[in-house]
Amino acid sequence: MTAVPLRLPRRLVEFTLDGQETRVPEGSTILDACRAAGKDIPTLCQGDTLTPKNACRVCVVEVEGARTLAPACSRRAEAGMTVLTDTERARHSRKVVLELLASSTDLSTTPRAAEWLKEYEAKPDRFGPDAARVNEEPKVDNDLYVRDYDKCVLCYKCVDACGEQWQNTFAIAVAGRGFDARISTEHDAPLTDSACVYCGNCIEVCPTGALSFKSEFDMRAAGTWDEPAQTETTTVCAYCGVGCNVTLHVQDNEIVKVTSPHDNPVTHGNLCIKGRFGFQHVQNRV
Amino acid sequence: MDLRFTGAAPSDAERAAVDALLGPPPSGWEGAAERTDGDLRWATGGASAAKDRRDQLLPALHAVNDRVGWISEGALDYICRRLTVAPAEAYGVATFYSLFSVKPRPAKVLHVCTDLACAARGAGALCGDLRSEFGEPGTPVEGAVWQESPCLGLCERAPAALLLRAGGGPAGEQPTGGTSRCSAVIAPATAPALAAATRSPATAPAEPPAAAAVPQAGDPSLVLLKRVGTVDPASLDDYRAAGGYTALRRAFALGPAGVIREVLDAGLVGRGGAAFPTGRKWQATAQQADGPHYLVCNADESEPGTFKDRVLMEGDPFALIEAMTVAGYAIGAERGYLYLRGEYPRAYERLSNALSAARARGLLGADVLGQGYAFDIEIRRGAGAYICGEETAIFNSIEGQRGEPRSKPPFPVEKGLFGKPTAVNNVETLVNVLPILERGGAAFAATGSGSSTGTKLFCVSGQVARPGIYELPFGANLRDLLGLAGPAENLRAVLLGGAAGGFVRPDELDIPLTFEGTRAAGTTLGSGVVLVLDDSVELPRILLRIAEFFRDESCGQCVPCRVGTVRQEEALHRIVDRTGAGAAEDIALMREVGQAMRDASICGLGQTAWNAVESAIDRLGVYK
Numbered sequence: 001m002t003a004v005p006l007r008l009p010r011r012l013v014e015f016t017l018d019g020q021e022t023r024v025p026e027g028s029t030i031l032d033a034c035r036a037a038g039k040d041i042p043t044l045c046q047g048d049t050l051t052p053k054n055a056c057r058v059c060v061v062e063v064e065g066a067r068t069l070a071p072a073c074s075r076r077a078e079a080g081m082t083v084l085t086d087t088e089r090a091r092h093s094r095k096v097v098l099e100l101l102a103s104s105t106d107l108s109t110t111p112r113a114a115e116w117l118k119e120y121e122a123k124p125d126r127f128g129p130d131a132a133r134v135n136e137e138p139k140v141d142n143d144l145y146v147r148d149y150d151k152c153v154l155c156y157k158c159v160d161a162c163g164e165q166w167q168n169t170f171a172i173a174v175a176g177r178g179f180d181a182r183i184s185t186e187h188d189a190p191l192t193d194s195a196c197v198y199c200g201n202c203i204e205v206c207p208t209g210a211l212s213f214k215s216e217f218d219m220r221a222a223g224t225w226d227e228p229a230q231t232e233t234t235t236v237c238a239y240c241g242v243g244c245n246v247t248l249h250v251q252d253n254e255i256v257k258v259t260s261p262h263d264n265p266v267t268h269g270n271l272c273i274k275g276r277f278g279f280q281h282v283q284n285r286v
Numbered sequence: 287m288d289l290r291f292t293g294a295a296p297s298d299a300e301r302a303a304v305d306a307l308l309g310p311p312p313s314g315w316e317g318a319a320e321r322t323d324g325d326l327r328w329a330t331g332g333a334s335a336a337k338d339r340r341d342q343l344l345p346a347l348h349a350v351n352d353r354v355g356w357i358s359e360g361a362l363d364y365i366c367r368r369l370t371v372a373p374a375e376a377y378g379v380a381t382f383y384s385l386f387s388v389k390p391r392p393a394k395v396l397h398v399c400t401d402l403a404c405a406a407r408g409a410g411a412l413c414g415d416l417r418s419e420f421g422e423p424g425t426p427v428e429g430a431v432w433q434e435s436p437c438l439g440l441c442e443r444a445p446a447a448l449l450l451r452a453g454g455g456p457a458g459e460q461p462t463g464g465t466s467r468c469s470a471v472i473a474p475a476t477a478p479a480l481a482a483a484t485r486s487p488a489t490a491p492a493e494p495p496a497a498a499a500v501p502q503a504g505d506p507s508l509v510l511l512k513r514v515g516t517v518d519p520a521s522l523d524d525y526r527a528a529g530g531y532t533a534l535r536r537a538f539a540l541g542p543a544g545v546i547r548e549v550l551d552a553g554l555v556g557r558g559g560a561a562f563p564t565g566r567k568w569q570a571t572a573q574q575a576d577g578p579h580y581l582v583c584n585a586d587e588s589e590p591g592t593f594k595d596r597v598l599m600e601g602d603p604f605a606l607i608e609a610m611t612v613a614g615y616a617i618g619a620e621r622g623y624l625y626l627r628g629e630y631p632r633a634y635e636r637l638s639n640a641l642s643a644a645r646a647r648g649l650l651g652a653d654v655l656g657q658g659y660a661f662d663i664e665i666r667r668g669a670g671a672y673i674c675g676e677e678t679a680i681f682n683s684i685e686g687q688r689g690e691p692r693s694k695p696p697f698p699v700e701k702g703l704f705g706k707p708t709a710v711n712n713v714e715t716l717v718n719v720l721p722i723l724e725r726g727g728a729a730f731a732a733t734g735s736g737s738s739t740g741t742k743l744f745c746v747s748g749q750v751a752r753p754g755i756y757e758l759p760f761g762a763n764l765r766d767l768l769g770l771a772g773p774a775e776n777l778r779a780v781l782l783g784g785a786a787g788g789f790v791r792p793d794e795l796d797i798p799l800t801f802e803g804t805r806a807a808g809t810t811l812g813s814g815v816v817l818v819l820d821d822s823v824e825l826p827r828i829l830l831r832i833a834e835f836f837r838d839e840s841c842g843q844c845v846p847c848r849v850g851t852v853r854q855e856e857a858l859h860r861i862v863d864r865t866g867a868g869a870a871e872d873i874a875l876m877r878e879v880g881q882a883m884r885d886a887s888i889c890g891l892g893q894t895a896w897n898a899v900e901s902a903i904d905r906l907g908v909y910k
Contacts, residue, residue: 053843054693054844054888055843055844055845055888056844056845057844057845057846057886057887057888058845060885060886068884068885068886068887068893069885069886071693074693089885092878092881092882092885093846093881093882093885093886095882096846096850096878096879096881096882096886097845097846097882097886100845100846100849100850100853100879100882101845101849103849103853104849104852126875127853127856127875128856128860130856131853131856132852132856153845154842154843154845154848163372163375170289170372170374170375171290171372171374172374173372173374173375173377173378174378174688174842175374175377175378175381175382176381176382176842177381177382177384177671177840177841177842178837178838178839178840178841178842178848178851179837179840179842179848179849179851179852180842181841181842181848184374184377184378185374185377186292186359186362186373186374186376186377187292187359187362187377187388189292193292194290194374195289195290195372195373195374
């Protein structure tokens with residue numbers, strides 16, 4: 001059973017959300033309030049284990065009196081504020097942001113992207129056939145995971161997970177500027193020459209599938225990746241005494257990917273190289 | 287932190303350049319060539335000490351770039367060891383700035399401005415000549431390379447070029463002024479002059495004095511520019527003889543709260559473009575319980591067409607130092623940072639000189655004027671990034687991070703530089719504080735019109751007879767200003783406020799040049815840019831240059847700006863030779879993207895990037 005730490009009671013903040021009086025604990029974001037109220041706001045750079053960079057801007061909402069729209073994922077609810085999540089203005093920005101992303105990057109493995117594009121009637125093709133794209137080849141430089149930056153939306157989550165928010169390895173950062181900005185190791189060196197420790201915590205937080213297990217990448221390339229057919233079994237990692245939960249994703253009796261539950265108080269979704277990638281011995285059949 | 291370094295070795299010159307900034311490495315852990323027994327027994331530093339040094343990253347990158355001309359793997363690795371910075375992060379920072387290169391390049395780099403004011407005065411032809419003489423930009427020729435540059439802030443002498451040469455002077459000449467680079471400004475530029483200067487930078491003709499950019503120089507009605515051209519910018523005695531440092535004495539007599547009251551009474555608002563009341567900013571900073579408080583002077587003037595801060599800093603550097611001291615005193619700061627544009631070598635030299643002179647006389651330091659107030663100023667050089675003039679990006683840049691804007695709230699007065707309460711003010715705003723204290727807030731407020739009080743500097747460039755900085759009381763209109771500058775005969779349009787501003791028509795010259803007047807007219811005063819274009823200029827090309835500028839200068843952090851600026855530029859390319867129905871579809875597309883950029887971008891860059899193009903379409907009817 002998970003222990004629930006006792007905290008000081010939090011005051012409630014009262015504000016108006018789409019015309020409804022809403023009360024949320026102090027410090028909650030507008031997104032927290034929206035989700036508590038059952039509203040579905042698209043997000044990419046927001047993640048349940050990280051402080052969002054609020055860089056993707058698909059979650060923008062209208063705050064009455066503000067000159068610009070506010071990112072729901074980062075803007076905290078304030079007493080008395082009036083928030084509108086579904087105005088034409090907010091929907092327009094979300095639509096254009098989705099079009100800009102889909103016209104420059106490959107969103108084919110981004111969960112829910114197709115659904116959002118449809119919902120907001122986004123037409124990425126209208127920028128024409130010559131619209132600049134990120135155009136990156138997948139970087140396959142090690143046996144464990146693949147970096148396919150053609151699918152990267154620069155949400156900064158991998159950088160934050162690798163850096164001070166979780167892993168403190170600092171193997172990757174954003175390099176370059178503007179449309180040419182890319183997630184990169186120093187001097188764009190292969191991962192094998194970088195500070196990477198292959199914890200795979202960047203894969204865990206990647207919202208688009210730009211970072212993936214080599215096993216998943218190969219199976220997708222071969223057309224054998226079949227997510228609905230996979231089972232997920234959460235167990236305890238046997239490598240050391242910390243007791244991390246590992247969730248084994250199994251397809252055709254083979255482990256194809258390992259994750260960790262984000263609400264696990266030990267891992268918060270993070271693992272080390274052994275828990276994440278050291279599963280081959282389980283399926284060594286003579 | 288357990289960092290992994292690449293192990294690439296720095297050259298002797300690279301090592302020396304970094305050590306000249308940071309001192310010799312204290313131990314083998316920080317990159318000393320030898321690891322001693324003591325190093326193996328004692329560990330010092332650690333993550334918290336490293337945090338304190340992170341802000342030296344940009345100066346260290348400058349040190350290597352100034353000495354060698356580019357930043358090699360070995361140099362970057364050595365900097366990382368010295369500062370305990372992860373190499374990937376340092377690489378991310380180095381590649382953010384356009385003045386740095388992480389690939390080998392010649393020591394001499396010629397930056398040729400192709401931005402608005404220069405484009406209106408022949409930069410296109412100049413680049414054509416350079417292409418035939420030296421090849422495409424980026425091609426190394428005879429130990430030099432030329433490249434196209436965004437606005438260099440030399441608009442009154444357009445077309446302009448800036449030559450930067452890494453390394454000391456010829457044959458053992460010692461580097462001066464804390465930098466080992468050598469620079470030459472060639473403006474107005476011609477291809478032969480550029481070729482000669484590039485071959486021999488040291489013999490390039492000297493720049494005209496700063497006062498040459500002030501057609502009104504010597505006019506007794508000037509307030510902010512009164513000393514430019516009449517006082518030796520290198521002499522503290524001259525400055526004091528001309529009334530310098532009376533404002534600071536008055537500030538000490540009034541006390542910090544009194545200074546803020548005067549500034550509030552004066553109704554001073556920020557001159558950088560956002561027009562926020564300065565007194566309120568100071569008051570909010572001074573009231574913060576958290577400390578220390580910081581003052582940041584935003585001298586990263588990069589808005590195309592803007593050069594007023596450069597002229598102030600080159601022509602009257604002590605005024606800025608005094609004004610910063612007053613501001614620091616008012617907000618309770620002991621430390622001020624002067625974030626200076628990297629492309630302003632002469633302002634750097636003048637300000638460095640002014641700082642050391644002020645320190646030597648006790649006008650800065652542990653006990654300013656014997657009043658028990660400790661204050662000092664450090665100059666931080668930018669490295670070629672327009673975005674670093676954004677008030678929160680400037681903090682990240684000073685702290686040694688990529689110059690990406692932060693999202694607000696929290697606002698700088700609460701959590702600014704190093705997470706502490708900070709007041710950020712533009713150069714011109716600060717210099718206004720001197721007349722406020724000298725004459726009193728109420729007397730200052732008597733000049734001007736409505737809520738725009740005092741005088742304003744205007745950067746007039748383009749097709750006028752007398753381009754330069756003009757100082758006029760608020761309330762004068764565009765016609766008055768152009769009357770002074772001698773406008774073109776076949777006036778086509780005037781760009782107010784720079785690339786982030788808006789165009790107005792020749793029949794709109796009655797617009798009052800005040801914050802509320804321009805707002806009422808649906809345009810902006812911005813940073814005071816008044817770029818005059820006649821009908822010889824192809825407006826679609828100018829708009830394309832604006833779009834290119836924003837594409838190049840977007841930091842890339844948020845999607846609307848990172849991709850939106852690219853889509854805008856593509857659409858403008860498509861319609862550069864089209865009008866009417868042929869352009870309508872792309873204009874509609876730009877409107878949609880522009881709206882999302884304005885609404886959903888993190889900072890002012892993305893929010894305003896579409897303004898000028900939109901105004902050209904709506905007000906000037908460019909594609910009709």
